[in-house]
Amino acid sequence: MSNLFENYGRWDIEIVSGSGTKVYDAEEKEYLDFTSGIGVCNVGHCNPQVVAAMEAQINKLWHTSNLFIHSLQEEVAGKLVQHSMGSAVFFCNSGAEANEAAIKLARKYTGKSKIITFNQSFHGRTLGTIAATGQDKVKEGFGPLLETFIHLPFNDLAALENELDHETAAVMLEVIQGEGGVNPAEEAFIQGVDKLCKEKDILLIVDEVQTGIGRTGKAFGYQHYHISPDIITSAKGLGNGFPTGAMIGTDKVKTAFNPGSHGSTFGGNPLAMAAANATLDIVMNETFLAEVEEKGYYLSEKLADIFADIPEFMANRHKGLIMGFEFSTEVSTVVSLLRKNGLLVITAGPNVIRLLPPLTVTYEEINEALKIVHHTLLELKQLT
Structure with missing residues (x-):
């Protein structure tokens, strides 16, 4: 048993x-x-390259608080910024945590709470990210969820345009819905979403938890579509098996996370950063x-x-x-x-x-x- x-x-x-x-x-x-x-x-x-990096780190330091300067965090963040549209990185432990951070950042930056996501999407299993997810099967039995998520048909630009209003903080999507059936976004749809968000001053969040870190043949999946989101999230492949996640944001949204606004005890710990650093050295080529x-x-x-x-x-x-x-x-x-x-x-x-x-x-x-x-x-x- x-x-x-x-x-x-x-x-x-x-x-x-x-x-x-x-x-x-x-x-x-x-x-x-x-x-x-x-x-x-x-x-x-x-x-072997990741193992060697972690073996070297494990004999130095496993954990210290984010109250201290972390030069290895800075190094990994620099690589993520170099290969994305971002200018600032928040480290956490999983994709769900990265998406939670993105949701919080969007709400704090805009002062609004309505976020639009899409049917068959998957964004995690915390209470916030199951509310964002467009699949009922992950929500059953957990009671009331955050009420300000709107789920629309994927690849339907007209439906999105009709739903956008002055209360909308962000649009959140995957460029390929992995858990939802490996459903790729149409290029016209993604570019249309990007255009609408920019015209209406609405944030665009791209969940790259499954499509990032080289999985699609680009550093991040959104790069196939020639768009520039405000926030992307990463996890899964980032630590090559060691738990780590990241939220990457542009300079525009950076100031919304001021000291004390968000945090993670284990996020960006030295072992995770050693794994991520070695992984990025291999993939970002x-x-x-x-x-x-x-x-x-x-x-x-x-x-x-x-x-x-x-x-x-x-x-x-x-x-x-x-x-x-x-x-x-x-x-x-x-x-x-x-x-x-x-x-x-x-x-x-x-x-x-x-x-x-x-x-x-x-x-x-x-x-x-x-x-x-x-x-x-x-x-x-x-x-x-």
Whole structure:
């Protein structure tokens, strides 16, 4: 009998070690991990460069208060600012915390509380971020939530324009709705949102928790759309598995967070910053990011060719190495068989297979995964 709360539907596997794209369970079975811990281990499990940075830091200092100067925080913040539209960074411990900070900053800066988000969005599991999320399943049973979030259809610019008013503090969105089905925003929609926000002096917040840190082949996903948000949030891949999150804002909103207005006991701690610093050194490189885009195209097209033989296959959506394959039926059986055959993937809703391999995945590993998928589909045909 477990002493843990049963709030996770766990697979019957214990992963005990990993290196790069490969992980191993307690029975020493090898798997190709095309989940990356749900888009977290962007530079692979136990990346030597990240491990070395953390080993060096762990013998110096684990924690000190944010009352003190943190030169390593400044170094990581400088890299995030260099590769984004921002000029200031707040460090925390997760994507939900980063989004909470963004919501608070938008409300404090504008003096308004209405924030518009979109159906099928996902912004976290705190009371504030589930209120922001456009999926009822994460809200059930938790009672009254913040009332000033409005949820609109995604990719519907007319609906947004009709809802914007003088009480609107911000529009908050994902450029690709990861948890909502790997739904990419249309370029005209995103550019239209950016234009409307600027015309009406409304803040634009882009949730980059899943799409940031190189996942899409750019430093941040919004950069594919040629826009300039006021606030972006980051987590998941930022620490390559060590818990860390960040909210990045422009110079315009920087002054709204004055001393004492917001904080995090563990946010930006030395171990997290060592992990983030090493991760950013690997990812924020034009050649590396170009390879992510190339590998994404290759994997997506090859998988779409394999899935094309399945009558239920409906759509292939990807940007870099975040991808979703939609079917007209539930995909849990396929995901389970792939796992049995040594390939770890996840879902994005009941009908979408989602792949988030490490950005460091090799073409040899991609081809190995393709063979597993092909074999699994043949096996599934025999079972049915």
